[in-house]
Amino acid sequence: MSDVRLDAVRKVYPGGVEAVKGVSLEIADGQFCVLVGPSGCGKSTLLRMVAGLETISGGTCAIDGKVVNEIEPAERDIAMVFQNYALYPHMSVYDNMAYGLRNRGTPKDEIDARVKEAARILEVEPFLARKPKALSGGQRQRVAMGRAIVRKPKVFLFDEPLSNLDAKLRIQMRVEIKKLQRALKTTSIYVTHDQLEAMTLADQLVVMNKGQVEQAGAPLDLYEKPQTIFVAGFIGAPPMNLVTVPEAGLPGLTLIERPAGPVVLGIRPEHLHEQPMGPDTLTVEIVVSAVEAVGAETYLYGALHGHGPELIVRVPGRATHAPGQRIRACAEASQLHFFNPQTGRRID
Amino acid sequence: MEKRVVFHGKLLPFLLLAPQLLVTLIFFYLPAGQAVWQSFLVQDAFGLSTEFVWFENYQILFAKGEYYRTMLTTAIFSSLVAFFSLSIALLFAVQADKHIKFATGYKTLLIWPYAVAPAIAGVLWLFMFQPSLGLVSQAIRAAGFEWNPLLDQNHAMALVVMAATWKQISYNFLFFLAGLQAIPKSVIEAAAIDGATPMRRFWTIIFPLLSPTTFFLLVVNIVYVFFDTFGIIDAATQGGPAKGTETLVYKVFSDGKSGGDLGGSAAQSVVLMVIVIALTAIQFRYVERKVQY
Ligand SMILES: Nc1ncnc2c1ncn2[C@@H]1O[C@H](COP(=O)(O)OP(=O)(O)OP(=O)(O)O)[C@@H](O)[C@H]1O
Ligand SMILES: [Mg+2]
Numbered sequence: 134m135s136d137v138r139l140d141a142v143r144k145v146y147p148g149g150v151e152a153v154k155g156v157s158l159e160i161a162d163g164q165f166c167v168l169v170g171p172s173g174c175g176k177s178t179l180l181r182m183v184a185g186l187e188t189i190s191g192g193t194c195a196i197d198g199k200v201v202n203e204i205e206p207a208e209r210d211i212a213m214v215f216q217n218y219a220l221y222p223h224m225s226v227y228d229n230m231a232y233g234l235r236n237r238g239t240p241k242d243e244i245d246a247r248v249k250e251a252a253r254i255l256e257v258e259p260f261l262a263r264k265p266k267a268l269s270g271g272q273r274q275r276v277a278m279g280r281a282i283v284r285k286p287k288v289f290l291f292d293e294p295l296s297n298l299d300a301k302l303r304i305q306m307r308v309e310i311k312k313l314q315r316a317l318k319t320t321s322i323y324v325t326h327d328q329l330e331a332m333t334l335a336d337q338l339v340v341m342n343k344g345q346v347e348q349a350g351a352p353l354d355l356y357e358k359p360q361t362i363f364v365a366g367f368i369g370a371p372p373m374n375l376v377t378v379p380e381a382g383l384p385g386l387t388l389i390e391r392p393a394g395p396v397v398l399g400i401r402p403e404h405l406h407e408q409p410m411g412p413d414t415l416t417v418e419i420v421v422s423a424v425e426a427v428g429a430e431t432y433l434y435g436a437l438h439g440h441g442p443e444l445i446v447r448v449p450g451r452a453t454h455a456p457g458q459r460i461r462a463c464a465e466a467s468q469l470h471f472f473n474p475q476t477g478r479r480i481d
Numbered sequence: 482m483e484k485r486v487v488f489h490g491k492l493l494p495f496l497l498l499a500p501q502l503l504v505t506l507i508f509f510y511l512p513a514g515q516a517v518w519q520s521f522l523v524q525d526a527f528g529l530s531t532e533f534v535w536f537e538n539y540q541i542l543f544a545k546g547e548y549y550r551t552m553l554t555t556a557i558f559s560s561l562v563a564f565f566s567l568s569i570a571l572l573f574a575v576q577a578d579k580h581i582k583f584a585t586g587y588k589t590l591l592i593w594p595y596a597v598a599p600a601i602a603g604v605l606w607l608f609m610f611q612p613s614l615g616l617v618s619q620a621i622r623a624a625g626f627e628w629n630p631l632l633d634q635n636h637a638m639a640l641v642v643m644a645a646t647w648k649q650i651s652y653n654f655l656f657f658l659a660g661l662q663a664i665p666k667s668v669i670e671a672a673a674i675d676g677a678t679p680m681r682r683f684w685t686i687i688f689p690l691l692s693p694t695t696f697f698l699l700v701v702n703i704v705y706v707f708f709d710t711f712g713i714i715d716a717a718t719q720g721g722p723a724k725g726t727e728t729l730v731y732k733v734f735s736d737g738k739s740g741g742d743l744g745g746s747a748a749q750s751v752v753l754m755v756i757v758i759a760l761t762a763i764q765f766r767y768v769e770r771k772v773q774y
Binding site for chain 2: 186205206207213216217223232233284
């Protein structure tokens with residue numbers, strides 16, 4: 134058992150910046166938890182507090198049932214993969230991976246066995262004698278992972294480990310990290326601001342904003358039932374359409390059922406379709422202003438009724454639409470999200 | 482598009498380089514050439530006749546045990562100064578790197594000694610350690626230790642080592658601090674997570690990563706001790722007592738000026754020149770390769 138439990142954790146940096154404002158989270162043993170959020174929302178700060186690289190200003194952090202607030206990083210039995218990899222530049226790949234074990238006085242033959250095993254898993258065997266300088270970005274990334282897994286820690290911490298790689302390698306490494314974590318069953322906390330990475334990796338997805346948790350849960354739960362306007366706009370690409378609808382309604386927008394009072398209506402581009410299919414409750418009329426074809430699907434950008442709020446509609450395959458065209462799109466009641474414009478919270 | 486100014490003709494580049502070339506020529510190559518020429522000559526005691534003697538000056542120089550003694554003195558002096566000024570500067574730099582909050586004041590204080598002229602540094606230390614009146618000497622005596630750099634060679638050596646070290650720490654400190662700040666913080670953090678104690682982190686990560694800086698400073702410091710400490714020695718001990726603090730560069734001066742042996746003194750300065758050229762060559766060769774990781 135090695136779960137991580139955060140209880141009302143706060144961080145105030147010297148100088149008064151409150152980077153984390155009371156975060157409570159429970160990460161079960163073996164779970165892959167992903168923290169996402171916009172830049173500066175406190176993701177790294179939270180991760181570094183779990184690692185012990187930043188002091189905790191308030192609340193408690195417990196690993197494996199033991200409060201670690203006052204415990205040194207070395208004694209927390211965690212491993213961290215940094216964005217810039219933080220490999221030791223003067224040591225060979227082998228020594229980079231062996232360093233942590235040597236510091237802990239592991240017997241020599243066991244070090245050798247573990248390093249070779251990790252090198253085999255991560256396919257870095259041919260480079261064991263090289264210095265990090267002589268490796269490509271992807272290979273360095275693997276060595277950084279290797280350095281984390283040889284120690285068999287209780288928790289893996291990742292701070293945007295893939296953001297320095299090109300798009301293709303990023304997808305490949307993302308799949309490998311997922312497989313590796315599944316195989317090792319090590320509790321992991323992973324920070325990213327790439328929401329695709331977040332959706333695909335997470336068992337538990339935590340959306341953070343301004344130092345607080347907006348919503349935590351299974352990725353698809355967040356996609357299907359975002360609890361706040363922020364989460365609704367953050368999860369999904371292209372983002373959910375969010376339209377403020379006053380009590381009196383909007384020209385070009387027909388809503389059969391809706392909560393009373395002014396609301397923010399949310400509808401994902403992929404849930405708007407041109408042919409009515411059954412009991413649609415929403416119909417919008419849009420004047421197309423731009424067409425974006427990405428191959429498998431096409432995104433239509435346009436303003437409601439020609440001059441209202443901007444909306445995005447996804448149509449499958451190739452589209453024949455042209456800018457200036459007037460279209461009608463519908464959506465079913467089950468796909469609509471309503472939010473309170475004052476509190477930003479979901480109305481069910 | 483990159484904009485480029487193109488000069489036609491060769492005159493302008495030469496004119497622009499001329500002042501620097503002239504300065505180098507007049508103040509460096511000319512005296513160096515003179516020294517080499519002089520080292521092949523012998524003057525009689527009254528300066529009336531001069532004779533060209535090829536390498537006789539060098540033969541005499543290397544035949545005398547005295548010159549080797551001076552070499553040994555210089556070696557001891559420079560190793561001590563290099564060792565202490567490098568290690569103390571590194572210690573200070575590590576502290577400044579940690580508490581970067583107060584660093585500005587701390588750094589300013591540390592840089593002051595570098596602005597003090599060598600001769601003044603010598604006099605300053607001489608005053609503090611002057612056997613009968615010096616403040617520090619009185620304290621040392623009060624502690625029951627018989628301190629007298631005017632009579633005891635080891636005490637004199639300690640005095641000039643302290644003065645020369647004190648003056649060089651600032652320079653080394655600045656380079657070490659810059660070197661420390663160039664080490665990514667995450668590398669140190671990774672080592673901390675990897676279970677290395679602060680001491681172990683220093684010796685296995687920080688120190689090796691600083692080695693290019695250390696090597697560069699080592700060479701610079703040796704050159705400094707060889708030449709720039711002349712003022713300190715002249716002001717503090719004049720090479721005494723009984724030549725106990727006479728370094729190679731001080732001997733050039735005392736043999737040439739007081740001893741009147743211009744040829745011998747020129748030969749010594751040529752030897753020194755060769756040493757510096759060798760040191761510089763080593764620096765260029767190895768800073769690029771061996772010490773890099
Ligand atoms: N050492 C520090 N001292 C003072 N303020 C800091 C420090 N480190 C971070 N902050 C502030 O804390 C807030 C959160 O920073 P943090 O690095 O945790 O953000 P992040 O979510 O990781 O962002 P990014 O996605 O850009 O990495 C920011 O406003 C930042 O300016
Ligand atoms: Mg960050």
